[in-house]
Amino acid sequence: MKRLEVKKLDFAYGRNQILFEFDFSLEESQIGCLLGPSGCGKTTALRAIAGFENPTKGEIILNGNKLNSSKIFVEPEKRQIGMVFQDIALFPHLSVKENIQFGIRSLSQNLRDKRSNELLDLVGMSEFKKKYPHEISGGQQQRVALARAMAPKPSLLLMDEPLSSLDEELREQLAREIRLILKQEKVSAILVTHDQNEAFAVGDHICVMHQGRVQQNDSAYNLYHHPLNRFVAEFIGEGTLLPGVVADEGTIATDLGEIKGNLPESCKHQDKVDVLIRPENVILANDNENKVVITARYFRGSSYLYTLKTNSGAEILCFLSSSESLQIDQSIGVQLQIEKPVFFSRS
Ligand SMILES: Nc1ncnc2c1ncn2[C@@H]1O[C@H](COP(=O)(O)OP(=O)(O)OP(=O)(O)O)[C@@H](O)[C@H]1O
Numbered sequence: 205m206k207r208l209e210v211k212k213l214d215f216a217y218g219r220n221q222i223l224f225e226f227d228f229s230l231e232e233s234q235i236g237c238l239l240g241p242s243g244c245g246k247t248t249a250l251r252a253i254a255g256f257e258n259p260t261k262g263e264i265i266l267n268g269n270k271l272n273s274s275k276i277f278v279e280p281e282k283r284q285i286g287m288v289f290q291d292i293a294l295f296p297h298l299s300v301k302e303n304i305q306f307g308i309r310s311l312s313q314n315l316r317d318k319r320s321n322e323l324l325d326l327v328g329m330s331e332f333k334k335k336y337p338h339e340i341s342g343g344q345q346q347r348v349a350l351a352r353a354m355a356p357k358p359s360l361l362l363m364d365e366p367l368s369s370l371d372e373e374l375r376e377q378l379a380r381e382i383r384l385i386l387k388q389e390k391v392s393a394i395l396v397t398h399d400q401n402e403a404f405a406v407g408d409h410i411c412v413m414h415q416g417r418v419q420q421n422d423s424a425y426n427l428y429h430h431p432l433n434r435f436v437a438e439f440i441g442e443g444t445l446l447p448g449v450v451a452d453e454g455t456i457a458t459d460l461g462e463i464k465g466n467l468p469e470s471c472k473h474q475d476k477v478d479v480l481i482r483p484e485n486v487i488l489a490n491d492n493e494n495k496v497v498i499t500a501r502y503f504r505g506s507s508y509l510y511t512l513k514t515n516s517g518a519e520i521l522c523f524l525s526s527s528e529s530l531q532i533d534q535s536i537g538v539q540l541q542i543e544k545p546v547f548f549s550r551s
């Protein structure tokens with residue numbers, strides 16, 4: 205049995221439909237991420253699962269029990285769902301330990317102490333248990349918030365951008381820690397983020413959303429290497445779409461030469477397509493006749509990310525070691541190296 209199943213959820217604020225047939229599921233102890241640009245409906249989806257919003261259509265099933273359908277609505281406090289938000293909202297007048305114990309007040313003193321000590325240990329906050337929220341850092345506060353939400357052993361933990369107020373370095377580190385903590389507690393959880401590195405660090409699978417619709421729910425690897433549509437191709441990782449035309453021999457002719465690949469039968473001669481070009485597909489080849497002009501350059505530490513323009517004005521990206529500094533407006537020869545092209549037809 206799945207831990208969570210969300211089936212074809214529609215939701216609207218008044219006349220404004222926000223979610224369209226939103227599908228999502230989680231196995232026991234699995235961590236899923238909702239990833240997408242601002243306003244795509246991530247928080248709304250989470251709020252619907254938590255019971256703060258009532259969907260117009262669809263079903264939410266947790267541990268085999270329907271929480272939502274046309275006839276059923278289980279109140280949020282009866283759903284056994286824990287939540288962690290971006291604005292941490294610890295109780296300022298309670299110590300770290302008392303914050304963690306808040307949701308298990310009804311347990312005996314003994315059990316409460318046992319559980320809170322266990323969690324203090326798990327999130328690495330034992331030595332701060334007597335401190336108050338204003339006496340600890342943002343990252344530490346977020347760990348306490350996580351422990352507080354996990355204390356009652358919820359069936360499902362929902363986290364809405366819990367790390368977005370932290371600086372980037374701490375964010376990645378804490379994202380990895382959160383994954384370990386959730387896995388140790390064997391919690392099933394959903395993390396909402398618009399930061400793909402965070403989603404890659406935390407999620408077993410990642411649901412990419414755009415304008416209220418699920419675009420692809422998949423592993424990070426598949427999202428990067430086998431994007432199902434243009435949106436996912438451009439949203440995940442770095443890359444651009446290079447126009448091409450299907451040639452006779454089942455190859456794609458582009459400004460930068462022919463790209464070979466197993467084209468499906470549906471691809472006909474002269475069909476117009478766009479091929480996904482990742483920076484790692486572009487190799488510097490000075491003798492090559494396929495020339496591009498450098499239009500922009502971004503320092504990335506060990507490498508520079510270059511934006512290159514082809515003869516017909518298409519853009520591609522390319523990484524080169526930062527010891528090899530090329531100049532804007534310089535013309536260079538490049539070669540494409542693509543094993544299995546990902547492409548989308550263009551009407
Ligand atoms: N209370 C509300 N009333 C009306 N419209 C709302 C309300 N809350 C959100 N919306 C709209 O619903 C859409 C989705 O919002 P939502 O907060 O789910 O996006 P999000 O993906 O969480 O974005 P972000 O990454 O910025 O947090 C947006 O267009 C937003 O303007």
Ligand SMILES: [Mg+2]
Pocket residue numbers: 246247248364
């Ligand atoms: Mg949001």
